[in-house]
Amino acid sequence: MSTANSHYSLLHFIQLKFVKMIQQEDVVVILKDAETLKYNRKDYLNFHQDLSSKDREITILYKNEPVFELVVPKGVFNPYGGIAAQAFMSGVLSGLVEVQGKRVLDLGCGSGVIGFCCILKQSQKVLFSDLHPNVIEIKNHPLIREQDEVKVQDLCAEEADQTYDTVFLPFPSRSIERPIDPESYEMGILRNDDLVFRAIAQVGKVLTPSGEFVFFYRVFNDQFPLYLEVMSNLAKYFDLTTMKLLWYVGEGKGHGLLLSVQKYA
Ligand SMILES: C[S@@+](CC[C@H](N)C(=O)[O-])C[C@H]1O[C@@H](n2cnc3c(N)ncnc32)[C@H](O)[C@@H]1O
Known part of the structure; x- marks a missing residue:
């Protein structure tokens, strides 16, 4: 199947609704000591290993204004130089993902940047x-x-x-078959695929009826069948007719999708 065909089939299969897209670039993460980094983000594993090798201070800007600062603890995933956390934060801060008064679960919270945006937007908890x-x-x-x-x-x-009422989950993006060290930086960026299926089942359980699941998922062109499996698993708990594409990024070997879907009422 060609790349274009596989993309079309994916969109067709999950009946995506196109809503107003998140402006991911409205959120910028500034790293205090960025000049000390030894690797470029293209060298993904080394970049993250270096980034997570010590506590590092970051500042979050929304539309060029600082919104909060925090220290990303050693070993914890650092959103600097990435894309997904920025898309989630922009979705929350812009109100495109409504969290006011909601009980929010920031799942795989890492440094907590998404949850902190929810606090700033008056989530209940x-x-x-x-x-x-x-x-x-x-x-x-x-x-x-x-x-x-x-x-x-x-x-x-x-x-x-x-x-x-709302669960956010930026899955670690690279799927790998070997065991992952649960205390190192590795777990922020690598996953075994059963994590995806376990997460769908658990999120399906803890959400209220009609609750919203907002997740980032990287689709690699050479692993298309896996994504049909992901959608089939989602359909056990979630109403796929409510699925919205909140943000999209095209990448060399695939693409990243920020999706929202509601649990069955
Ligand atoms: C891509 S990072 C996202 C971190 C943060 N939400 C952000 O956007 O910057 C994925 C996170 O999932 C966490 N994670 C991986 N496996 C997990 C598991 N089995 N249970 C809970 N969290 C897990 C990692 O520790 C990491 O913090």
Whole structure:
């Protein structure tokens, strides 16, 4: 199947609704000591290993104005130089993804940048959840309110059914078959594909009926069947007729999709 055909089939299969697109470039992540980095983002693994080798301070700008700062703890995924976290943050800060009054789960929260945007937009509560032990530092950030929580856990296994209105999940983008070190930078960028299927099932459980699942997913042209499998798994819990394409990026070997879909009512 040619690339163009596979893209068409994907869009056709999931019946995507095209809504007003997120302006991903409205959010910029500034790294305090960017000049000390040894690798370019194209050297993906080395870039992230270097980036996560120590605590690093970042500032988030929205439409050129600083919105908050934080320290990304050593080993935790750093959104500097990436694309997906910026798209999520822009979606929340612009109001295209509505979180006011919502109980939000920032799943695979990393440094917590998406959840912090939800706090700034008056979500009712945010649970920051990630398997990396160093994310616990989020608790000490001045934006954290009494009702917000930070948990180190595998996906959202400990959460009760139907307790969140919105779940955000930027899946680690590179799929790999070997085991991934759960305490290193690797887990921020590499995943075993069963993570995707486990996440869909768990998110389907913890969302309220009609709750919104917002996720970033990289589609590689040579792995097209996997994406049909992803959509089939989603259909067990989510109404695919509600699926919206919030942001799209074309890349050399595939493309990145920021998608939103609602759980069955
Ligand atoms: C691409 S990073 C995104 C981090 C952050 N949300 C952001 O946008 O900057 C993916 C995150 O998923 C987390 N993760 C990977 N496997 C996980 C699992 N089984 N349970 C919970 N979090 C996991 C990683 O530790 C990492 O922080």
